[in-house]
Amino acid sequence: MAEANDDPREVPWHPRHAARVVGHDAEAQAFARAFASGKLHHAWLITGPRGIGKATLAWKMAGHVLDAGRSGAAPADRLSVPADSATAHWLAGRSHPDLFVLERQLNDSKPRRLKAEIAVEDARELSHFFSRTAGNGGWRVAIIDAADDLSGESGNALLKLVEEPPPRSLLLMVAHRPGGLLRTLRSRCTRLSLSPLTEAQVADVVQGLALDLRPSAAALAQAAALAQGSPGRALELAVSPGAEAFAAFRQMKHYGAAQKIDLGNRFAGRSASLEDFTVFSDLLLRWLAETAKSQAGSRAGANLAAAHQQISRSINRTNALNLDRRQAVIDAVTQIDDALRAE
Numbered sequence: 001m002a003e004a005n006d007d008p009r010e011v012p013w014h015p016r017h018a019a020r021v022v023g024h025d026a027e028a029q030a031f032a033r034a035f036a037s038g039k040l041h042h043a044w045l046i047t048g049p050r051g052i053g054k055a056t057l058a059w060k061m062a063g064h065v066l067d068a069g070r071s072g073a074a075p076a077d078r079l080s081v082p083a084d085s086a087t088a089h090w091l092a093g094r095s096h097p098d099l100f101v102l103e104r105q106l107n108d109s110k111p112r113r114l115k116a117e118i119a120v121e122d123a124r125e126l127s128h129f130f131s132r133t134a135g136n137g138g139w140r141v142a143i144i145d146a147a148d149d150l151s152g153e154s155g156n157a158l159l160k161l162v163e164e165p166p167p168r169s170l171l172l173m174v175a176h177r178p179g180g181l182l183r184t185l186r187s188r189c190t191r192l193s194l195s196p197l198t199e200a201q202v203a204d205v206v207q208g209l210a211l212d213l214r215p216s217a218a219a220l221a222q223a224a225a226l227a228q229g230s231p232g233r234a235l236e237l238a239v240s241p242g243a244e245a246f247a248a249f250r251q252m253k254h255y256g257a258a259q260k261i262d263l264g265n266r267f268a269g270r271s272a273s274l275e276d277f278t279v280f281s282d283l284l285l286r287w288l289a290e291t292a293k294s295q296a297g298s299r300a301g302a303n304l305a306a307a308h309q310q311i312s313r314s315i316n317r318t319n320a321l322n323l324d325r326r327q328a329v330i331d332a333v334t335q336i337d338d339a340l341r342a343e
Contacts, residue, residue, distance in 0.1 A: 032077060
């Protein structure tokens, strides 16, 4: 594993640091009951949209099993890892001897970047891990985050483990798009299908994160409403420069040339990232669609719906051809202004 300051995933709100799982109570209870029964299936596939807490649930499931291996007991109605336990400290430091996390590794570039997929060598290392005796005489657990990143070879290597699991072994696989996995791999797993969270739950998760810069209540409410049940997406929407640019757009009292240029300049030059432009574009298009829907049946609603189509095509073209994002933003606001002014 790379040093924390090299890995973009190593943030204070990494799933292993979460004090609790928000939502997904039924799924957590189903796993706890299965473990308490003594008949726990060895492979679980945790599915659902990106950013809704699948990895957080996987870490809590892993901790529940690993801590029970040391203490000899675990509640049957919930996932439990005492905050002052050795298990909790080991998990927080990614140093638990009986846990293996299979994920994309960093390449050797500067700056360090994540590899495109999970390499077969890393999947084979997981096999070596399961061949060893558990350090605490209990369970050995692996989290695969995410199974979508498995290459063809690494997927086949993992399949052998799923088909012939060692005793007291547990594989927890996170998948954003389970349909892309090997059918034979999916068929051998017990599946937990997670649903998006409510807006209130999304806001609850983001408020509980250890953020250096916290979004305002208004920004958080807006992000939660647009995040489609994903706290991960809400965080992007609430604190990114793209979200700040959208907030500036919403505060515009009129769409004069100077105001449009100022907004467009936020996306000028090399400092403007595609991610920030994407966040701004998503927010703008969703706001435009909702505004048009709220005025359905009126001339303004029809004009805004037409503007939505035009701006969406323009944004797609800008991204596909790597065109000037600054100009795309100015053009989008001009089209919105024209739509609102049209008789």
